[in-house]
Amino acid sequence: MSASVAVRPGERLDRVRWMAAGILIVEDDRNIGNLVRRYLERDGYRVIWVRSGEDGLVELERQRPDLVVLDVGLPGIDGFEVCRRIRTLGETPVIMLTARDEEVDRVLGLELGADDYVPKPFSPRELVARVKAVLRRTQPRPPSDVLALGGVELRRGAREATSSGATLDLTLKEFDLLACFLKHAGLVLTREQLLEQVWGLEFPGGTRTVDQHVAQLRAKLGAALTIETHRGVGYKLVRP
Ligand code: CA
Numbered sequence: 001m002s003a004s005v006a007v008r009p010g011e012r013l014d015r016v017r018w019m020a021a022g023i024l025i026v027e028d029d030r031n032i033g034n035l036v037r038r039y040l041e042r043d044g045y046r047v048i049w050v051r052s053g054e055d056g057l058v059e060l061e062r063q064r065p066d067l068v069v070l071d072v073g074l075p076g077i078d079g080f081e082v083c084r085r086i087r088t089l090g091e092t093p094v095i096m097l098t099a100r101d102e103e104v105d106r107v108l109g110l111e112l113g114a115d116d117y118v119p120k121p122f123s124p125r126e127l128v129a130r131v132k133a134v135l136r137r138t139q140p141r142p143p144s145d146v147l148a149l150g151g152v153e154l155r156r157g158a159r160e161a162t163s164s165g166a167t168l169d170l171t172l173k174e175f176d177l178l179a180c181f182l183k184h185a186g187l188v189l190t191r192e193q194l195l196e197q198v199w200g201l202e203f204p205g206g207t208r209t210v211d212q213h214v215a216q217l218r219a220k221l222g223a224a225l226t227i228e229t230h231r232g233v234g235y236k237l238v239r240p
Contacts, residue, residue, distance in 0.1 A: 021135055021157050022046040024065035026056035026082060027097065028074050032120070036069060039124040040131065044159045044172045051075075053082035060086060066157075067135055069127070070114075072098040072105065080112055087113040093138045095130055097122070132158050147182035150239045152224050154179055163224040173198060174217050181227065181237035190234040210235075 072079035
């Protein structure tokens, strides 16, 4: 079994599922698969990576991912055929990867029902941006998915945060920390509460980690929102 599920040590499964969309990567090239997985995981997605179309179809049924990143050139059944079968099974969005930058492939991929198409070589950032765009288009979004205060908006499923419409470039933990603050805006949260909510009780570090991340988040939020320090207690998120 070559699938691997990206759950970091100390991160609880229910929290991961609540926060992140699941992405299935079907790619036989080890370097590309590793790179794509690393970039998607860094953005907080749950990632399952398999190396053949046959395994991809098995994991599609088993894991029910929110999106599939699908290589065209695979051993066994090729990506086009996998895409066609995915379409007979349901609506799971598909982004196809190919080494060939030919119009005919692009058209064939889209005709088979792929949602987007990324020719190799590609920048991993570009692929992550495409993943976000496709999820934004295709994911039904319950109201609770969006957290907002002032001009800051955070979409948990797509792992996107914006300030006055401009993307906030947040790390995984900064994102989760901001989500926690937004959920409890106007309330003082203790460092221990933040540690438990964002890092999980198993986190071996101390409250200093919270202080460091709050400082980083403050710098990135700029004037958009204020994180007040309540000495000896904790932090509170308010409008400026
Ligand atoms: Ca390949």
